[in-house]
Amino acid sequence: AQTVTQSQPEMSVQEAETVTLSCTYDTSENNYYLFWYKQPPSRQMILVIRQEAYKQQNATENRFSVNFQKAAKSFSLKISDSQLGDTAMYFCALPGETSGSRLTFGEGTQLTVNP
Amino acid sequence: EPEVTQTPSHQVTQMGQEVILRCVPISNHLYFYWYRQILGQKVEFLVSFYNNEISEKSEIFDDQFSVERPDGSNFTLKIRSTKLEDSAMYFCASSEDSQETQYFGPGTRLLVL
Numbered sequence: 302a303q304t305v306t307q308s309q310p311e312m313s314v315q316e317a318e319t320v321t322l323s324c325t326y327d328t329s330e331n332n333y334y335l336f337w338y339k340q341p342p343s344r345q346m347i348l349v350i351r352q353e354a355y356k357q358q359n360a361t362e363n364r365f366s367v368n369f370q371k372a373a374k375s376f377s378l379k380i381s382d383s384q385l386g387d388t389a390m391y392f393c394a395l396p397g398e399t400s401g402s403r404l405t406f407g408e409g410t411q412l413t414v415n416p
Numbered sequence: 417e418p419e420v421t422q423t424p425s426h427q428v429t430q431m432g433q434e435v436i437l438r439c440v441p442i443s444n445h446l447y448f449y450w451y452r453q454i455l456g457q458k459v460e461f462l463v464s465f466y467n468n469e470i471s472e473k474s475e476i477f478d479d480q481f482s483v484e485r486p487d488g489s490n491f492t493l494k495i496r497s498t499k500l501e502d503s504a505m506y507f508c509a510s511s512e513d514s515q516e517t518q519y520f521g522p523g524t525r526l527l528v529l
Contacts, residue, residue, distance in 0.1 A: 334515060344505055346459070346520035392459065396515050402472050403449070403461035404509075404518055 303328050305395050307407035314383045315415050321368070322378045322410045324393030330354075334396055335369070335376045336404070341389040349391070352376060383414045418442045420521035422508050428527045429498055437493045437524045439508030448491045449509040449518060450483065452476070459507065465491065466514075498528045 304327045314320035326335070337349040352360045352369045360367050364384075368377045380387055393407040421440045429435050441448050450462040463473045465483055480496045491510075495502055505525050509518040 334517070336517065338520075343522075344453075344525075345522045346507060346509075348517060348519065351517055394459075397472070402464060402514065403474065404451075404459075405461070406459045408458050 303395055303397060303405045305393055305405050305407040307391075307393055307410050309410045310408065311411045311413070313413040313415055314380075316385060317382055319379060319381045320383055320412065322380075322391050322393075322412065324376045324378070324407055326374050326376060326393070326395050326407075328374070328395060328398070330398055335367075336394040337365075337367070337376075337378045338392045338394060338406075339387075339389045340392065340409070341386075346392075350378070380412075385414050385416060388412060388414045420508055420510055420519055422506075422521035422524050424524060425522065426525045426527075428529065431500055431528055432497050435495050435498055435526065437495075437506050437508075437526070439491045439493070439521055440489050441491055441508065441510030442512075442519060443489070445510035445512050445519075447471075447511045447514055447516075447518075448483075448485070449511075450493045451507045451509065451520075452504040453507065453523075454504045462493070495526075498526075500528050502526060503528045 306325045333354045335352045339347045339349045350362045364381045366379045390409045392409045394404040397403045423438045448465040453459045461474050463477045464471045482494045505523045507523045508521040511518045
């Protein structure tokens, strides 16, 4: 069975600083995607970034980047130049092993950006 | 930019009543999903749907739940006889292909009294 683990229930960072959220997972697949979703207080689920496991290069999307270590099954999210609007719950997610299958989510990390 | 839409945004119902939650997936997407999130907890998968049939369902998706694509655009989740523990945010999502990015709607907040 696939698992996704986020070991940091809460984190805080000062505005303009950098923060890293950790995620580890387990899967028997060799080719797969990994996702980070953001859930602000409105509770909408917003895609932040995705990583394709067969690509060695870490994904980057503006201030958001990942540190993907396939052998260690680690997928951390780095937020640079944190902004107040980054305050949200962040979920790491992994698709299932069958076609059209579920996303398995981690428990989430509540990030607070302080002014 | 195309997006997934959901109606209603909020629904309050009495225990035992039937509710239908509606979703309009992104138009060229082929895979559709329902998830739920009980307040303070993580997002849980309910069901996935492809080619007019369920492709996968979780243990949560029991006989009181059903899904339907009644026309070319809507995708619905029906809860036949609601229970207090069905109170949650329900998210619809769609993806272009299996394993591709799932895009989520804004959710329907269901409260069962």
